Amino acid sequence: MTATADWVEAALGHRPRDPARFDRALTHSSRATASYERLEFLGDRVLGLVMAEWLYETFPDEPEGNLSKRFNALVTGAVCAQVARDLGVVPHLRLGKQARDDGASDSDNVLGDVMEALLGAVYQEAGLDVARTLVRRLWADRVATDTRAPQHPKSALQEWAAANRRAVPAYAIVDRSGPGHAPRFTVKAVVGPDEASAQGTSKQEAETAAAAALLAMLEAKAAPKKRRR
Incomplete structure (x- = not known):
């Protein structure tokens, strides 16, 4: 001791x-x-x-x-x-x-x-x-x-969906693996026809990661493409 x-x-x-x-x-x-x-x-x-x-x-x-x-x-x-x-x-x-x-x-x-x-x-x-x-x-x-308050990915995704007149984000557990003391969750985040999956050591962590991944994908799709010169 x-x-x-x-x-x-x-x-x-x-x-x-x-x-x-x-x-x-x-x-x-x-x-x-x-x-x-x-x-x-x-x-x-x-x-x-x-x-x-x-x-x-x-x-x-x-x-x-x-x-x-x-x-x-x-x-x-x-x-x-x-x-x-x-x-x-x-x-x-x-x-x-x-x-x-x-x-x-x-x-x-x-x-x-x-x-x-x-x-x-x-x-x-x-x-x-x-x-x-x-x-x-x-x-x-x-x-x-952090000079600015961080926006939680799930809140940011919900705000994006509302601003773009899309369905409310939904989450579903796709897989759970690992022992009880060290689980791994795979969660799918869905907004209308778009979806993204991510893993985490808890359901909440996986949902957060999936929300961040889906938001990044949606923002990339919505961004205007650069014009070719």
């Missing part, structure tokens, strides 16, 4: 009083019954509160809709997973053999949940102020980079 405590202190800036709590935050259910799931539930709410408060302060002139777009883009599982990778979480994951063989150590679902579990563990031991400081450090570049 000393190794875990040393890594947590170096990566998160908090010396664990109870290293077992952080071992649990790094433990997948394939390894032990005492997994990260309860801490992930708590950490998800901590991240949500801290991020909402941060965006409210940082963009005082933006309406609720733009703040929601920013929020939704910053707390996705994929973003949490990338934060976890940047922190060096992967070598410290505690996985069962089958889960490791199935690639769970590179799963956005697993890494995103573990990142939230670590936030939950920090909150439990050190309180909201320390958790807030940690989130603001780890997400600082992502918040500062």
Whole structure:
């Protein structure tokens, strides 16, 4: 447990009083019954509160809709997973053999949940102020980079369809593969006669990717062709 405590202190800036709590935050259910799931539930709410408060302060002139777009883009599982990778979480994951063989150590679902579990563990031991400081450090570049509120691909596709008098976008799961801890979804997005498919580690992620792919295709088709000289 000393190794875990040393890594947590170096990566998160908090010396664990109870290293077992952080071992649990790094433990997948394939390894032990005492997994990260309860801490992930708590950490998800901590991240949500801290991020909402941060965006409210940082963009005082933006309406609720733009703040929601920013929020939704910053707390996705994929973003949490990338934060976890940047922190060096992967070598410290505690996985069962089958889960490791199935690639769970590179799963956005697993890494995103573990990142939230670590936030939950920090909150439990050190309180909201320390958790807030940690989130603001780890997400600082992502918040500062977006000067304009990002438009979610599904919302953008729906707006395009409405503006062009097309049918409301529809989504359908085409395929689901992979083990329970590392699923792969293939989703088809449809607007009238046009469609595009994409994959993701969750239904929502696949829908978002499919919407982005279909919107890019529709905009390319609608763009005026350059005249030949």
